[in-house]
Amino acid sequence: MKMIKLMRALREGALNFYRDMWLTVATVTVMVLTLFLIGTTLLLGFGISETITSIEKRINISIYFNHDTEEETITQIKEDLEDRNLKEIQKIVYISRDEALDRMKEFSENDPDMQKALSLLDENPLRDALVITASETGDYEKINKFFGQEYAADIAETSYDKSRDTISVLRDQMIFVRNITLGLSLLFIVIAVLVTFNTIRMSIYVHRKEYEVMRLVGASNLYVRIPVVAEGVLYGLVSGLLTILLLLMGLAALQPTLAGLFPESNNILLVYRNSIAMILLIIVSTGIFLGLSGSYIAIRRYLER
Amino acid sequence: MALIDFQNVTKRYKTGEQVLTDINISIAQGEFVSLVGASGVGKSTLLKLIYAEEKATEGAVFFDGRDLSLIKRRVLPHYRRNFGTVFQDAKLLENKTIYENVAYTLEIHGKSTAQIREEVPRILDVVGLSGKMDKYPGEVSGGEAQRASLARAVIHRPRVLVADEPTGNLDPEATWNIVNLLLKVNEFGTTVILATHDTQIVDQIHRRVIVLKDGRVTFDQNSATYTQTTHL
Numbered sequence: 001m002k003m004i005k006l007m008r009a010l011r012e013g014a015l016n017f018y019r020d021m022w023l024t025v026a027t028v029t030v031m032v033l034t035l036f037l038i039g040t041t042l043l044l045g046f047g048i049s050e051t052i053t054s055i056e057k058r059i060n061i062s063i064y065f066n067h068d069t070e071e072e073t074i075t076q077i078k079e080d081l082e083d084r085n086l087k088e089i090q091k092i093v094y095i096s097r098d099e100a101l102d103r104m105k106e107f108s109e110n111d112p113d114m115q116k117a118l119s120l121l122d123e124n125p126l127r128d129a130l131v132i133t134a135s136e137t138g139d140y141e142k143i144n145k146f147f148g149q150e151y152a153a154d155i156a157e158t159s160y161d162k163s164r165d166t167i168s169v170l171r172d173q174m175i176f177v178r179n180i181t182l183g184l185s186l187l188f189i190v191i192a193v194l195v196t197f198n199t200i201r202m203s204i205y206v207h208r209k210e211y212e213v214m215r216l217v218g219a220s221n222l223y224v225r226i227p228v229v230a231e232g233v234l235y236g237l238v239s240g241l242l243t244i245l246l247l248l249m250g251l252a253a254l255q256p257t258l259a260g261l262f263p264e265s266n267n268i269l270l271v272y273r274n275s276i277a278m279i280l281l282i283i284v285s286t287g288i289f290l291g292l293s294g295s296y297i298a299i300r301r302y303l304e305r
Numbered sequence: 306m307a308l309i310d311f312q313n314v315t316k317r318y319k320t321g322e323q324v325l326t327d328i329n330i331s332i333a334q335g336e337f338v339s340l341v342g343a344s345g346v347g348k349s350t351l352l353k354l355i356y357a358e359e360k361a362t363e364g365a366v367f368f369d370g371r372d373l374s375l376i377k378r379r380v381l382p383h384y385r386r387n388f389g390t391v392f393q394d395a396k397l398l399e400n401k402t403i404y405e406n407v408a409y410t411l412e413i414h415g416k417s418t419a420q421i422r423e424e425v426p427r428i429l430d431v432v433g434l435s436g437k438m439d440k441y442p443g444e445v446s447g448g449e450a451q452r453a454s455l456a457r458a459v460i461h462r463p464r465v466l467v468a469d470e471p472t473g474n475l476d477p478e479a480t481w482n483i484v485n486l487l488l489k490v491n492e493f494g495t496t497v498i499l500a501t502h503d504t505q506i507v508d509q510i511h512r513r514v515i516v517l518k519d520g521r522v523t524f525d526q527n528s529a530t531y532t533q534t535t536h537l
């Protein structure tokens with residue numbers, strides 16, 4: 001196809017998008033609704049994922065050493081572990097008993113009772129500790145066991161036994177929520193695809209007589225198809241952008257309510273700082289993909305066979 | 306050599322309905338042929354066989370010596386550019402202006418924008434629509450729409466103009482407008498095939514008349530009138 005004809009066909013698509021305003025409005029409305037549904041599910045899914053990650057980052061276990069274990073022994077253990085580069089262990093922090101006491105005092109600054117109790121101590125009762133962050137929540141049990149076997153002689157206790165139940169319950173619940181969201185997203189996406197395809201099919205059906213006319217005056221299949229597909233892509237693009245606008249406005253409106261859930265971030269968008277670009281990209285490209293494939297498939301039956 | 310040649314053509318639709326039986330017609334370049342018969346007699350099917358919208362069940366249709374059943378789907382659009390078509394309903398594209406409708410044919414043919422800007426107003430002037438270029442089909446009368454349709458059909462100078470009941474919806478004045486335009490197109494060398502059930506027109510034109518009845522050709526004569534056929 002000559003360049004000039006390609007340009008004409010593309011302009012034709014843009015012109016139809018603009019001239020069939022009511023049809024465009026109807027199609028774009030349906031597409032925005034379905035993309036909005038997909039977007040909401042995505043935001044929910046990613047929100048949960050980010051929350052899980054941030055919770056998981058806060059989980060750790062402390063390995064408490066016997067009072068008579070030398071600080072050098074402990075730092076030696078830390079270095080050994082770091083050298084061994086175990087995949088289950090993400091981070092090891094050494095906190096000496098003095099440091100631990102200082103922190104405790106700091107934390108209880110606004111708690112007179114606690115301060116009083118601390119001031120009565122004539123000896124630091126706390127233990128030196130290694131605080132371990134695991135790569136995955138499921139690794140804590142393994143890590144705990146590992147320390148029990150390798151360094152039993154030096155270890156007084158670990159925090160794992162106390163927090164084991166909390167960790168595993170939290171973990172199970174997070175996985176459950178994640179799976180539910182994933183299932184819902186898939187369901188919504190299937191519905192959205194079907195609805196959008198049908199809407200585009202209808203908008204093409206409205207023009208079916210024109211495709212016949214175009215063929216009669218000598219237009220090739222390609223020349224009939226390009227404007228239709230270009231119009232479909234425009235539907236998708238505009239719907240995608242409108243959906244993004246709606247979602248961002250929705251997030252801004254919900255911000256005061258949602259902010260309470262994520263105390264560490266005063267801006268809800270910060271929760272999505274890692275994923276927002278991807279979410280927006282997914283919405284726009286889903287829109288364009290739906291418009292493109294929907295119109296490409298729907299126009300087929302009206303072309304020369 | 307004949308431009309269009311029907312050799313023992315029979316057409317049956319998938320439903321089993323046989324619309325044309327054993328048709329043998331030859332049409333030369335530059336002829337004006339009136340195809341007459343009641344509605345449902347197979348006139349439209351015969352025309353569709355010519356511009357390859359349908360294929361013959363038996364026999365063969367030749368255009369310029371080429372067997373149409375052998376034309377590849379891919380080149381059909383190019384084959385159709387030999388034709389201009391006018392129908393009872395003008396079949397204009399509703400969301401395009403009269404100007405754009407006529408220009409569309411030339412756009413498909415890959416003509417330059419300058420050429421389109423020059424030729425479209427000229428042909429619209431010929432059919433008397435200069436003042437209505439920017440109107441949409443919904444904003445003009447039936448006769449005007451039909452003239453626009455005719456302008457679109459001939460702007461690329463087709464070898465054959467196929468008109469299927471082009472005056473079916475028009476009042477007498479608009480009808481004669483169209484008929485005169487068809488004659489004018491024919492004067493410039495374009496073969497015109499006019500399917501109609503309006504016997505008055507046929508008698509006035511006084512050119513070759515082919516009568517179809519129950520899917521068969523019952524009359525085929527040059528410089529004829531329809532009135533003649535009723536005396537057969």
